[in-house]
Amino acid sequence: MLTMGLVNTYDRIKILDAHYRAIARAAPICYAFGFNLALFDFPFTMESDEMVDYVVDKTTIGESGKYLRMLHESRRFYLSDLPKKGFQAHLGHPVVTTSKPEEKFRTTPQQLVDEIMRKRSFLILVGLGRKGLPKNMYQLSRYHLDITSCGVSLETCTAIGAIAANIEGIAAGRRISLSSDRTASEKN
Numbered sequence: 001m002l003t004m005g006l007v008n009t010y011d012r013i014k015i016l017d018a019h020y021r022a023i024a025r026a027a028p029i030c031y032a033f034g035f036n037l038a039l040f041d042f043p044f045t046m047e048s049d050e051m052v053d054y055v056v057d058k059t060t061i062g063e064s065g066k067y068l069r070m071l072h073e074s075r076r077f078y079l080s081d082l083p084k085k086g087f088q089a090h091l092g093h094p095v096v097t098t099s100k101p102e103e104k105f106r107t108t109p110q111q112l113v114d115e116i117m118r119k120r121s122f123l124i125l126v127g128l129g130r131k132g133l134p135k136n137m138y139q140l141s142r143y144h145l146d147i148t149s150c151g152v153s154l155e156t157c158t159a160i161g162a163i164a165a166n167i168e169g170i171a172a173g174r175r176i177s178l179s180s181d182r183t184a185s186e187k188n
Helices: 017-033 048-058 061-073 109-117 135-140 156-187
Strands: 002-008 036-040 077-080 093-097 122-128 143-145
Touching (some): 002 017, 002 156, 017 036, 017 048, 017 061, 017 122, 017 156, 036 061, 061 077, 093 135, 109 143, 109 156
Parallel strands (some): 002 036, 002 122, 036 077, 093 122, 093 143
């Protein structure tokens, strides 16, 4: 299971346009590429049903929130405070996204896909805002992913799309290769 986790680093008290726009932009990407969507530290004091209705009412992005609603209805949408000591295990192993990964924790999309093919689950954490992820998040993860592999910092929604497309593209290629290998061995 793959979960895209958006960590709010904007205002934690009032709801900004940037909050619901990022959610509305992330939802179709998560839906299209098979990711769940989790939101951490967003300034919503409502239950997830109400929050989905609120975002859907505020946007035309993602076919007016259609994909957010679909993620929610299929139980692939989570809303939570940012944990102090670690993330819920059912979300997967946390992966910090950064243009400056610590060398000993650096991972590549190919390495993540190797683990995904072995049925490991991951929570890909993306910071929403200019500050990126809070530095204490780095300590919660054994995986630091620079999706560009060359230290280029990306805008949040660009990063979300690049991460999902890159990981799913590699995984799809591996599935095709495995299927072709099985077909070839069955013929022999």
